[in-house]
Amino acid sequence: MHVSDVTSRVLVQLREAGDYPDNPFLNAADLVPFFPDGCPDEAPTDWPLDTVDYEAPHASTICPGCVESWRADHRVSQPRPVPAGTPLSLHFPWAASQPVPATPGNGSRPGTTPQPAGTSA
Numbered sequence: 001m002h003v004s005d006v007t008s009r010v011l012v013q014l015r016e017a018g019d020y021p022d023n024p025f026l027n028a029a030d031l032v033p034f035f036p037d038g039c040p041d042e043a044p045t046d047w048p049l050d051t052v053d054y055e056a057p058h059a060s061t062i063c064p065g066c067v068e069s070w071r072a073d074h075r076v077s078q079p080r081p082v083p084a085g086t087p088l089s090l091h092f093p094w095a096a097s098q099p100v101p102a103t104p105g106n107g108s109r110p111g112t113t114p115q116p117a118g119t120s121a
């Protein structure tokens with residue numbers, strides 16, 4: 001099997017993603033390779049191991065045999081065919097970068113009017 005034969009993807013998201021609003025790795029969705037005939041034991045030929053993990057079958061890829069175990073803690077979309085050249089995996093963090101508060105712990109809530117820095121001395 002060659003990496004160019006991997007023509008389907010699923011979108012996965014941790015079910016608890018919302019519990020990690022500031023974590024761009026956990027509060028994210030990922031496009032993941034889907035193998036309709038089962039995740040192979042070894043990475044397909046020319047798999048870009050430097051950018052897409054393939055430590056073991058079913059670890060970072062999904063097939064009909066392992067999708068239910070993924071669904072235990074992830075939401076998993078239906079597989080979709082993708083155009084040639086689509087990256088094997090894509091990461092979509094929902095966490096926006098947050099400005100670091102100038103005076104943490106002053107009781108102001110996120111979303112309120114920002115306070116000018118340096119007024120809390």
Ligand SMILES: [Zn+2]
Binds near residue numbers: 039057061066
């Ligand atoms: Zn699998």
